[in-house]
Amino acid sequence: MNRNPIPPTQTPVTSLQVGHGLACVAFLLSVSAASIGQTQSEAQSPVPGPPAIHVTHVLGFDGERHNANGDLKIQGSAVQFQRDGKPTAQVNISSIQDIFVEDEDKQVGGTAMTLGKTAAPFGGGRVVSLFAHKKYDFLTVEYLDNNGGFHGAIFQLDKGQGQTFKKDLVANGAHITPPTDRAITQSTPEVKHENK
Amino acid sequence: MKTNRETSLAATKTMFRLPTFHRPNRQRGALAALVLLLGALQLQLFVSTALAESSTVGKSGAAQPWSVQVDRVDPGNVGLEPSFGVAIYESLLEELAKTGQFKQLFRSGDRNANDVPNLLILKTAVQKYTPGSETRRAVTTVNGATKLNVRIQLVTREGHVVLENVVDGNVRFIGGNLRATHNLAHNVAVTLKRSTLPE
Numbered sequence: 001m002n003r004n005p006i007p008p009t010q011t012p013v014t015s016l017q018v019g020h021g022l023a024c025v026a027f028l029l030s031v032s033a034a035s036i037g038q039t040q041s042e043a044q045s046p047v048p049g050p051p052a053i054h055v056t057h058v059l060g061f062d063g064e065r066h067n068a069n070g071d072l073k074i075q076g077s078a079v080q081f082q083r084d085g086k087p088t089a090q091v092n093i094s095s096i097q098d099i100f101v102e103d104e105d106k107q108v109g110g111t112a113m114t115l116g117k118t119a120a121p122f123g124g125g126r127v128v129s130l131f132a133h134k135k136y137d138f139l140t141v142e143y144l145d146n147n148g149g150f151h152g153a154i155f156q157l158d159k160g161q162g163q164t165f166k167k168d169l170v171a172n173g174a175h176i177t178p179p180t181d182r183a184i185t186q187s188t189p190e191v192k193h194e195n196k
Numbered sequence: 197m198k199t200n201r202e203t204s205l206a207a208t209k210t211m212f213r214l215p216t217f218h219r220p221n222r223q224r225g226a227l228a229a230l231v232l233l234l235g236a237l238q239l240q241l242f243v244s245t246a247l248a249e250s251s252t253v254g255k256s257g258a259a260q261p262w263s264v265q266v267d268r269v270d271p272g273n274v275g276l277e278p279s280f281g282v283a284i285y286e287s288l289l290e291e292l293a294k295t296g297q298f299k300q301l302f303r304s305g306d307r308n309a310n311d312v313p314n315l316l317i318l319k320t321a322v323q324k325y326t327p328g329s330e331t332r333r334a335v336t337t338v339n340g341a342t343k344l345n346v347r348i349q350l351v352t353r354e355g356h357v358v359l360e361n362v363v364d365g366n367v368r369f370i371g372g373n374l375r376a377t378h379n380l381a382h383n384v385a386v387t388l389k390r391s392t393l394p395e
Contacts, residue, residue: 060286100278129334149303152282
């Protein structure tokens, strides 16, 4: 009997195919490695901090003069007050003990406007005052210096910016005291007369 | 022969001749001037000594041996906004530094104050607070004043009250609400300046 050998249904794997497969694997590996590297490089690149906000320094920030206009910016681990783009005072965010935001209504125009309103006849200044006011946020930052001394700084911001900046500060490591704890800690008793 | 009359006349003439008249008078004048000069010198020396003594006394009386540590403001239960507490505290530090009454000035919690002798602690407790409105003040003039009333105490480390007083700080006409804190701090500094601290 002559048996004809049955031809195999599966073609034998040629070296060419193996080469293609290897090339595909190599390509996939290289692509995945590139993507991993890109992800890592993205993670290592510095995350840009929140943008600077325009503020008026009311008082108390590290020797800065009162009512100075400038920008408040989170730069690395510090919060900086900048005038004309140059940092003039800064405080470490980790030294911040508490942050408060309040809103308050203020007259606009400054001293010149006040004098003008005073000089206006027939009570015209009062009418102007009725409309010449604007709401502002007041950001109060309490922090400690290197010797443990307590400082407080107040900034005047446009309405709505205070809470955002507070959140940014907290996200960067600033402490805040819950209101319940605050009520307990702030009740420093007066000394009674019996010691007199 | 000269008569007596002539002799006496000649003597008188000699006496009242200008150079003869001037010589003893010049000597007397010089003596008087010297006496006056010495008197003036003595007076000047006395006055300058007295002034020096009084200035020394004044300086030693004004330069108190006390240093002061400003404590954080106790807001009490009057609903004081945190910005007001901070503004009072910072304004107090500024105003007390201006008076120069105390040898050294420390912030609350400053570790450098631990070793300082003769340290007084300034405690401030808010008793009354009336929140005002700048717009209401500008429109009505008579309404919208921001008023603060605080009790201040100067206390030694041991807890003895050296001084106690009640001070007001208001803003009634021109200025923002926080101006009340500046006025209050100024009044506190004036009150402390006027008071006599124990030696």
